[in-house]
Amino acid sequence: MVQLTDNAIMLTVKEGNLDGMALLFERHHHPLFKFLFRMTGDHVASEDLLQTVFYRLIRYRHTFSGKGEFRTWMYHVARNVLKDNAKKIKKAGLQYNIADFEESIANGESADERVVQQQEMAGLMDALQQLPAEYREALILSRIECLKYSEIGEILEISEGAAKIRVYRAIDQLRNIYKKYNTKAGVDGL
C-alpha cells in the first residue's frame, strides 16, 4: 500500500478533509512535543502548545501552498506559537527538574558513575536554559528529526549558510557555558 506523503494529506485537509489532520498528528506530535519541551522545559505548557500548533495548522490550512515541506511549515507555525506565548513561558521559566529523569539518565554501574551522569545532564540542561532563544531553537531543530540546514533555514527564515553558522555558534556557546558549569561542579566535562 502506498503511504500518502505529509504534503498530499495536508492538501486534502486544505480541501476540507479535516480528518486528515489526525494522521498528521499521529506522525508528528512526538517530535513536535520534543521541540516544544526542549524550548520551554515545561511539560504541561508544552502539551498545551502542541494542541495550539495543531489548531493553527487546521485554522490556517488555506495558507499551506504545498510548495515547501509540511514539516517545515509545521515548525514555522510552532515557532510563532512559542513567540506568541513568550511572555507566559518567560514568567514560568525553564523548568527542567533533573529528579524527574534520574532513572532514564543514570544507568552507570556504580553509584559514583550515576552521580556523575546526573551532574553532567543537569549541567547540560542548565546550559541549554542559558542559551539565547534563537540559538537554542537552531540547536534543537538540528538535533530533532535530523533536519537539514536548508530546512532549518526555511523554518527560521534565514539562508542555509546562516542556519549553519547559527547552529555552530549555538554549540560553541553551549560548550562554553557547559564548561563553566562543570568547572564549578568539579566534574570532568568537555
Add this chain to the structure above:
Amino acid sequence: MDCKQYKAQFTWWLSGQMTAEESQRFQAHVAACSECRNELEAEERLFHLLDAMPVPELTDQVKPGFNNMLDDYKQKSKSVWSWQTMGNRINRLWTPRTGPRLAYGILLLITGAAAGYMINHRSVENTNQQQIAQLSLQLQEMRQNFSVALLENNSAAERIRGVAYAGEMADANKQVIQALLTTLNNDPNVNVRLVTLEALIKFAGEPGVRIGLVQSIDNQESPLMQAAIADAMVRLQEKKSVGSLQNLLKKKALNEMVKQRVTQCIQKLI
C-alpha cells in the same frame, strides 16, 4: 584551511550533511591533527548528551485532547459563518454561465414567496409581525449581552465562543462592537484575537469598526495578527490603513514574511 576553519565545520560534519569530497578532506585533517581530533571527540560527546536529554512521556490526555479539538472545530465550521467558506462557495457556484441564471431564479423565488405570503396572511400577520418583531428585538438583546459576558470569561475557549456568538448576529450594537475591539487589542490569546478580527470584518459597515481596525494595526505584535489584519484591510479596501501599515513596516523586529505580505497589501490598496 587552518584548524580554526576545520573547527567551524565540526557541527556540519557531525550532522552528516557534508559531501563525500568535503568529508574526505575533513577526515584527513582530523586524522593528522590531535588538537582537532580531541575537540571533535568532545563535541561529539556533547551531541550524544544532547540527544540523550530526557523528554517526559506524553500524558494520556494528549490524543483525546486533539480529537476533541478537531471535533469542536468541525462542529463550529458547520455553524460559524466565515468569509473564506462563503467566498469559496460563491466562487464555485458563480460562473459566467450559471451566475445570471442563478440570480434570476433566486429573484423569482423570493418574489413569488413574498407575493403569496402577503396575499394569504396580510391582516392576521400584521399583529403577529409586531409580536415577532418585539420578541426578535428581545432575543437580539439577550444574545448581545450573553456575547459580551462571554468575552470577559477567563477561559480562551469561552471567549472564542463569545466571539462566534457575536459573529452570528445580523447586526451588533455599540456595546458588542466595543467589546470586540477591546478583545482584538488586548486579549492575551492570539487565537481569540484572530476570530475576533474575522467577526469585526463582518461588521465593517457599523460605525467605529473600520477606524477601530485601522487603529488596531499599531497594537498587534504577533506576526500572525499583523499579516491577518493587513489582509483584512485589503478585503475591506480600507485605504485609510495605508499609513498605519507603512508604520508597521518600519518596526525593527518585523518578521520577514510579514514584511513581504504587508508590502503586497499596501500595493493593493494604493
